[in-house]
Amino acid sequence: MTAPDAVTAPERIVVIGASLAGLRAAEALRDEGFTGELTLIGDEPYAPYDRPPLSKAVLSGWLSTDHTELPRLRDIDARWLLGTPAGSLDTDTRTVTLADGRQVGYDRLLIATGTRSRPWPAERGGALHGVHLLRSRDDADRLRTALVAGPERVLVIGAGFTGGEVASVCRDLGLEVTVTQRSGAPLASALGGVIGGAAARWYRDAGVDLRLGTTVHALEGDADGRLRRAVLSDGTVVAAEVAVVAAGALANTEWLAGSGLAADARGVACDAYCRALTDDGTPLADVFVAGDIARWPHPLYPGQLLRLDHWDNAVAQSRTAAHNMTHPPHEHRGHRPLPAFWSNQFGMNLKCLGLPALADQVVVTQGALDQRQFVAAYGQRGRLVAVVAVDAPRVLDGYGALIEAQGPFPPVLNATDGPDRLEPLDAGFPRTAPAAVSRIADPSAGHLPAPSTPLDPPAPPIQSTPSAESTPSTVSTPSVPSVLAGHE
Amino acid sequence: MTSTIQQQHSPTELFAHALRHENRANPYPAYERLLQQPVVQMADGSWLATGHREISLLLRDPRISADRLNPQQQPIRKSLLLEDPPRHDQLRHAVTQQFIPRIMGMRDHIDTLVTELLDAHTSEQPGELDVVADLAYPLPVTVICELLGVPREDERLFGSLARRLTRGLDPVDTQTEEEIHQLQQARTELVEYLEGLIARHNAEGGSDLLAGLMNDQSPDGPMDAIDLRVTLGLLLIAGHETTVNLIANGTLALLRHPGLLARLRTDPDLATPLVEEVLRYDPPVQMSGRSALADIDIAGTTIPKGARIRLLLAAGNRDPRRFADPDQFLPDRADNAHLGFGGGIHYCIGATLARAEAQIALTALARRLDSPHLAADPPPYRENAILRGPERLPVTFERLLPDPLGK
Numbered sequence: 001m002t003a004p005d006a007v008t009a010p011e012r013i014v015v016i017g018a019s020l021a022g023l024r025a026a027e028a029l030r031d032e033g034f035t036g037e038l039t040l041i042g043d044e045p046y047a048p049y050d051r052p053p054l055s056k057a058v059l060s061g062w063l064s065t066d067h068t069e070l071p072r073l074r075d076i077d078a079r080w081l082l083g084t085p086a087g088s089l090d091t092d093t094r095t096v097t098l099a100d101g102r103q104v105g106y107d108r109l110l111i112a113t114g115t116r117s118r119p120w121p122a123e124r125g126g127a128l129h130g131v132h133l134l135r136s137r138d139d140a141d142r143l144r145t146a147l148v149a150g151p152e153r154v155l156v157i158g159a160g161f162t163g164g165e166v167a168s169v170c171r172d173l174g175l176e177v178t179v180t181q182r183s184g185a186p187l188a189s190a191l192g193g194v195i196g197g198a199a200a201r202w203y204r205d206a207g208v209d210l211r212l213g214t215t216v217h218a219l220e221g222d223a224d225g226r227l228r229r230a231v232l233s234d235g236t237v238v239a240a241e242v243a244v245v246a247a248g249a250l251a252n253t254e255w256l257a258g259s260g261l262a263a264d265a266r267g268v269a270c271d272a273y274c275r276a277l278t279d280d281g282t283p284l285a286d287v288f289v290a291g292d293i294a295r296w297p298h299p300l301y302p303g304q305l306l307r308l309d310h311w312d313n314a315v316a317q318s319r320t321a322a323h324n325m326t327h328p329p330h331e332h333r334g335h336r337p338l339p340a341f342w343s344n345q346f347g348m349n350l351k352c353l354g355l356p357a358l359a360d361q362v363v364v365t366q367g368a369l370d371q372r373q374f375v376a377a378y379g380q381r382g383r384l385v386a387v388v389a390v391d392a393p394r395v396l397d398g399y400g401a402l403i404e405a406q407g408p409f410p411p412v413l414n415a416t417d418g419p420d421r422l423e424p425l426d427a428g429f430p431r432t433a434p435a436a437v438s439r440i441a442d443p444s445a446g447h448l449p450a451p452s453t454p455l456d457p458p459a460p461p462i463q464s465t466p467s468a469e470s471t472p473s474t475v476s477t478p479s480v481p482s483v484l485a486g487h488e
Numbered sequence: 489m490t491s492t493i494q495q496q497h498s499p500t501e502l503f504a505h506a507l508r509h510e511n512r513a514n515p516y517p518a519y520e521r522l523l524q525q526p527v528v529q530m531a532d533g534s535w536l537a538t539g540h541r542e543i544s545l546l547l548r549d550p551r552i553s554a555d556r557l558n559p560q561q562q563p564i565r566k567s568l569l570l571e572d573p574p575r576h577d578q579l580r581h582a583v584t585q586q587f588i589p590r591i592m593g594m595r596d597h598i599d600t601l602v603t604e605l606l607d608a609h610t611s612e613q614p615g616e617l618d619v620v621a622d623l624a625y626p627l628p629v630t631v632i633c634e635l636l637g638v639p640r641e642d643e644r645l646f647g648s649l650a651r652r653l654t655r656g657l658d659p660v661d662t663q664t665e666e667e668i669h670q671l672q673q674a675r676t677e678l679v680e681y682l683e684g685l686i687a688r689h690n691a692e693g694g695s696d697l698l699a700g701l702m703n704d705q706s707p708d709g710p711m712d713a714i715d716l717r718v719t720l721g722l723l724l725i726a727g728h729e730t731t732v733n734l735i736a737n738g739t740l741a742l743l744r745h746p747g748l749l750a751r752l753r754t755d756p757d758l759a760t761p762l763v764e765e766v767l768r769y770d771p772p773v774q775m776s777g778r779s780a781l782a783d784i785d786i787a788g789t790t791i792p793k794g795a796r797i798r799l800l801l802a803a804g805n806r807d808p809r810r811f812a813d814p815d816q817f818l819p820d821r822a823d824n825a826h827l828g829f830g831g832g833i834h835y836c837i838g839a840t841l842a843r844a845e846a847q848i849a850l851t852a853l854a855r856r857l858d859s860p861h862l863a864a865d866p867p868p869y870r871e872n873a874i875l876r877g878p879e880r881l882p883v884t885f886e887r888l889l890p891d892p893l894g895k
Contacts, residue, residue: 366550366573373577375550394833398548405785414781414793415550417573 010107010286011036013325014096016086017112018042020050021291021314025110026036029323038078039104041096043085043113044136052311055141055165056344058247059147060172065137086113089259091278091287099255107286108325111268111276112318114292115249115309120157125219126187130227131243134162146242147173154178155230155240159186161343165244168345173204178209178238180216180230182429191352191388193428194362195376198369202346209238217245247455249309251293261287267295267307272334274321288325290317299336300404301355310341338400339386342393345399348372351393353388354403362427366395366415375399378427379409446472493675497521500531507662509874513866515774515876516815518805526807527787532798535780540807542787543799547776547831551784554834556777556796565714567722569834576833578708584718584837586700590635591841601630602852603891610834610856611888616863619853619881624735628845632727636720637689637696642681649678650728658873682717682724697723731842733772733877734763735849740816740881741766742850743862748819752854759847762819766846767805767828769817774802774876776830801827802876858887 013029015022018040026040049068057063087099089109096104115415117133120126130151132143147154147170153169156163159181170177184190185196185201203210215233222228230238253263261284262269262277268289270276274296275283289296291314295305320335342351356362359378367374367390375395376384384407387399402411410422497505499522505511506518513881517537522528526539537543546552554573568579605623609615617623629647633640654675655667663671668830689698704710711719740751742762752758776799784791791797804827806814811821829836836842853860863882870879 074726394831394835395548398545398550398832399553401545401549401786412782413550416553416572417577418779462825 010034010038010325010406012039013108013109013110014039014041014104014106015112016041016096017110017114017291017293018044018048018080019112019114019291019314020048020070021112021318022110023048023076023160023316024072024073025112025290025318025322026078027308029326030074030076032322032326034322034326034351038076039081039097039106040078041067041081041086041104041392043083043086044138045083046137047080047082049137051135053390054137055134055162056169057440058140059134059144059169061144061164063149063186065141066354068122068137074430086255089256089261089287091259091261094286097225109287110318110321110325111287111289112291112314113252113255115251115267117245118248118250120219120243120245120247124217125221125227125230126245127225128219128221130221130243131219133245134166135249142146143242143244147175151175151241153238153241153242155216155238156178156245156246158182158246158248159203159210159212160190160246161187161197161341163244164203164345165343166244167203167208168206168347170357171208173312173345177207178211178230178240179203180211180214180232182213182215184212186210186212188428188430189357192359192362193430194358194369194425195388198374202372203349203369206346217417221335249292253293270294270296271304271357272297272336273329273332274335275324275428285329285428288321290314290321296335299334300338300406300412301358302347306339306355308339308341310339312428313337325452328353334450338404338409348391349393350388350390351396352388353396353400354378354384355443356386356388356427357429358385359427359429361409361424363410363422363424364419365411365413365422365455366392366417368419375415377409377411379424382409384409384411489536498531499525499528499536503530503536507659509869510874512626512869512871512876513662515802515805517808517874519800520815522800523803523807527789529789534798535791536798536800537786538800538807540810541802543563543801543804543827544789544831545786546778546784546797546799547827547834549784550831552778552781552797553783553885554781555779565718567718569722569726575835579711579715579719580833581835582701582704582706582708583723584680584712586697587635587723587837588840590697590700591844594631594841595844595848596827598627598631598848599852601627602849606852606856606888607891609888610890614884615887617857617883619739619883620652620732620736620878621710622881623849623853624732624739624881627735627849628731628842629728631841631845632724635697635727636723637694637698638685638724642685645810646678646681646724647728649674649681650725650759653678653725654729654875655872657875658871662873678721679717682721684711686713686716686720710812720885726838729872729875730772730838731845733875734766734842734846735773736878736881737768737770738763738846738850739883740867741770742854743860743883744865745817748817749854749860751867756778756851758819759851760822760843761821762850763843763846764824764828765817765819765821766824768807768811768824768826770868771789771826771828772800772807772875772877773828774874775800799827801830814819825833852891854887854891856889857883857885858873860885 015026022040041172046146048070051065052071054070058065084098084100086096088097094106113118117135123270133144155174156167156179159179162185167177167179185193186199188196217231217233220229227241227243234443250265251267256263260278268276270289271283274288274290276287276289277283292309295307298306316337317335320333324332338353339355340353356378358380361379362376365375365377374391375392377384384403389396410424502518502522506515522538526542527537529535537546555570569577605626609617629643652670656671702710778789778797780793780795782793808814829839860883863884867878867881
């Protein structure tokens with residue numbers, strides 16, 4: 001008899017994923033009074049560490065990866081199984097099987113396996129020495145070593161947040177950098193073409209060779225398998241010894257194939273209480289989801305599932321999940337944070353609240369685009385949906401309440417450093433054609449369960465992934481369109 | 489004896505009650521009543537925000553101006569305290585560029601100053617220390633004078649000026665004719681003093697903050713003479729009239745909680761959360777002011793464009809919607825997001841310095857005072873309602889020990 005009885009207090013909790021969300025969930029579980037057996041499983045051999053510094057302080061040499069370990073907020077008295085990924089999940093017997101065959105049983109499970117960098121295809125040069133991803137601390141160590149060696153030129157594929165941060169550090173290190181970007185502006189899928197246009201000036205003022213509307217056709221190496229050049233879509237060739245692929249992320253869901261959960265390359269669907277959904281949409285009482293991998297319905301963004309690759313969200317969602325894992329359903333809390341993320345690049349701090357990708361219009365409300373210090377508000381059909389602040393972090397929170405209240409757009413602010421008259425512009429988001437969404441096939445697609453009610457999305461998914469270089473693949477079609485807001 | 493608060497009192501009456509000097513030692517019961525309406529209009533047409541969430545939002549709202557003066561009150565040039573972006577940002581940037589590098593690595597020096605101040609009172613016999621006059625006041629004054637490059641011997645002059653001027657921050661209707669007259673005179677004297685200081689400094693040069701501001705090579709260039717004078721005056725007064733209350737209020741809290749005093753004696757790490765809790769529980773700056781640039785919907789009401797708003801920071805710090813057991817002094821409370829240093833673009837520039845001074849001073853008091861007791865509880869309070877703190881803080885002790893670290 002294995003029928004889950006979710007009402008009884010759990011004795012064994014297993015957390016899959018030992019990064020930010022997993023660690024904070026484990027701490028929150030103890031805060032919530034869970035005294036049973038707690039197991040953390042992680043594929044990397046390291047204790048939980050902080051990823052945002054990897055593309056900033058670590059690459060620039062200010063911080064070694066040894067010093068990125070996450071601070072512990074409390075003692076969690078956990079069993080750690082590090083260095084081995086989870087291999088499969090059986091929700092009937094409540095058992096996780098690790099890749100090495102070990103089995104771990106649970107009364108409650110938290111899935112926090114996160115995302116990984118979208119790799120460059122091997123047939124287009126992805127296996128060459130000198131081609132880097134930047135996701136883990138090992139990635140960061142390898143890339144730092146490659147940059148310190150003083151390459152003649154670094155190629156960064158994708159001008160999203162990670163790409164911009166890498167290019168910025170490279171320039172700080174005195175390295176020549178070429179950045180390719182599929183769309184017409186850096187950050188275009190995250191922040192739109194207007195703000196992206198301002199960002200293009202940051203790139204060029206910093207001396208970056210920025211190639212907009214350009215993709216990499218192939219990476220080519222020498223006889224020793226070392227990267228030598230990139231052939232771009234416009235036919236030009238860029239000589240580079242180091243390439244950084246910053247082309248978005250894929251969810252680490254392959255291990256859930258056959259589990260019956262609604263999981264695919266975009267993430268794991270869950271409800272507002274972080275409970276994992278089966279592929280017929282039923283929430284499981286004993287399996288929860290948090291962090292980069294979770295896709296859930298957010299009351300501010302009806303009719304779609306939201307996924308946030310944001311540090312703040314990983315912390316908040318893991319705490320909500322921990323609360324709900326240790327409480328009966330009538331005491332469950334919904335997860336409805338205002339999306340928030342930040343980036344540091346080209347000497348500027350960039351912070352964002354809300355979901356810019358929803359917007360049809362944007363307006364500068366404080367400062368000016370060419371001043372490198374400004375605030376821009378995003379509107380969707382006359383209501384405020386997001387705000388981005390460049391080198392003005394302290395003013396941002398004031399807009400948060402306006403977004404949550406779905407206040408009018410353009411907002412009436414009369415800010416003393418605002419323009420005399422607010423003049424909204426088309427936000428300039430690249431609208432991906434539906435065909436393009438599934439153009440890049442994901443190798444994991446074949447392992448994934450098909451949803452029981454396949455429906456074409458009524459509109460192309462709205463995306464604001466870290467990079468616009470390639471779009472996330474749609475493998476199994478969702479019953480609702482997806483909102484992605486990606487960042488570390 | 490303080491007057492009691494009647495249930496039927498209006499917010500205007502409660503606020504006036506809290507401002508009365510006879511209630512200076514404990515305005516918090518009045519704040520507690522005011523908190524029932526987190527944002528409310530007063531009889532004079534101004535608005536009062538007491539809720540933690542509401543104050544936090546207003547501090548960060550782009551529809552807010554820091555200029556809360558009446559048109560007839562407008563000075564020739566506003567300091568960055570009252571100035572809005574973009575001028576505020578330029579002034580603040582110029583100051584922080586000079587200020588922050590100079591306060592980094594200052595802890596050892598502050599420690600030395602604290603040691604010296606207490607060494608002057610070291611005693612094997614029972615005695616009494618006025619924590620305000622003997623430590624809480626001279627410490628920050630010495631530090632700010634050194635930082636700015638102001639001769640310490642000038643303290644006699646600008647110390648009294650600062651005291652008279654900060655009284656001018658309080659609501660006008662709480663000031664007497666005589667005080668308002670004195671205020672005008674103090675302003676004139678301060679202008680004369682600062683102009684003389686700058687003129688002399690110009691000739692002498694130096695590596696202090698004032699010299700740094702005068703020689704600023706940033707794109708915006710050095711401040712003009714008026715900005716320089718106004719900024720210098722602000723830093724001098726802010727450095728004088730705030731940290732003194734943080735140290736005094738902290739001492740008061742420690743002496744009222746002997747268990748914490750004993751803990752701090754053996755656990756210097758307690759100093760950090762302890763000072764944060766002082767900033768919440770009994771903040772040196774009780775309120776701030778703003779005005780509305782546009783209609784602001786908040787807490788079920790609308791603050792109209794043009795309205796003046798008082799932000800009662802010390803009430804927000806006791807908001808039961810934000811803090812469990814708000815009237816308990818609990819340094820161990822988690823997530824202590826107090827409003828003691830304000831918030832948003834006007835967040836206290838001196839926060840780091842004030843924290844360091846208070847942490848070091850309170851730790852030294854805990855270590856060196858043997859069996860301290862308040863000679864008067866409550867102590868006598870200064871007239872000032874906004875920059876609120878004890879006038880004197882006499883503390884009796886069995887012994888005042890030499891520096892235990894033997895420096």
